[in-house]
Amino acid sequence: MPMPLVGRAAALDELRAAWGPVRAGGGGRPAVVTGAAGTGKSALIRALIDSVRPPLVLAGAARVHSPAPYDWLAAVLAGRGTAGLAVPADALAWLAQLPHIPRERYTPEALLRIAVTVVRHLVGAGPAVLVVEDLHALDPASLNLVGELADARLPALLVVTSRPVETAVAPELAARTLARLAGAGAVRRHLTALSEAQVAEVLRAVGVPERVARAVWERTGGNPYRLGELLATADGDPATLGGAGDMAGDGDLTAREVEVLGCLAAGMSNKQVARSLGISVRTVTVHVSNLLRKTESTSRTEAALWAVRRGMVAAGT
16 A cells, blocks of 8 residues: 655655756766665655656666676666667667577676666766666676766766665675765665654554554564555554554465465466566566565475465465
């Protein structure tokens, strides 16, 4: 469910201020938003985009399970196409991760220079916002590209989100990339869990009695994602919100994860799950990964059996 952007006003104001010089026709400082999973990094970026309404947004994210070179740029190009880009076609095929990629003819350094050129062409005269989601999950080539873009003086605001670097695919390189962004004068914001008072403010905004604020805060740890899942699952019922126990029952599953688990028990592929629930295949992949971890399963079948044994889903549904 939509969550009020509580406790993030100062961070949003700082990001808006970083956009100001770009909008006025100048270069922009990078902006880095860090925080643990579920602390609202993506929600903050969405609020920024909704607020400043940039003429151009180039956004991309990493593959979760099989990082490939230039994942971020490939995701950007997948949403915009490659027509009209004045770069060698075979190099572009590598950068866009197109089918039938030709034999590699370029050194990593040359591909990096071409990747920067591609982004320059896409940004044009700007102003633009470049959104790099989940830097911690990016492949090394994308991390190098992010560092180069920070120094490229584009007419764009480069906004990066990341979990702590110790969780990164390439921790040392991720740390170096963040240090490079800091060296470019990046605005830096770290998001933490909401306080009890802030949880009460969220509840007030969605019409839930504040008397359950402490219980909700304790159950969710002040994590905005868990709070949103709890509100959606409980449908605003104060008795359910303030009750004891985990927010999603066995395995501490979210409401969406339970839906995905039911689809797995029905034998659906990720693509079928995505179509059934109206979400992206990438999002399904993330949910499946979380389910395997939370249920301590080694396969989708084992996770489905876990749910069947607990009566959460019916076999073969």
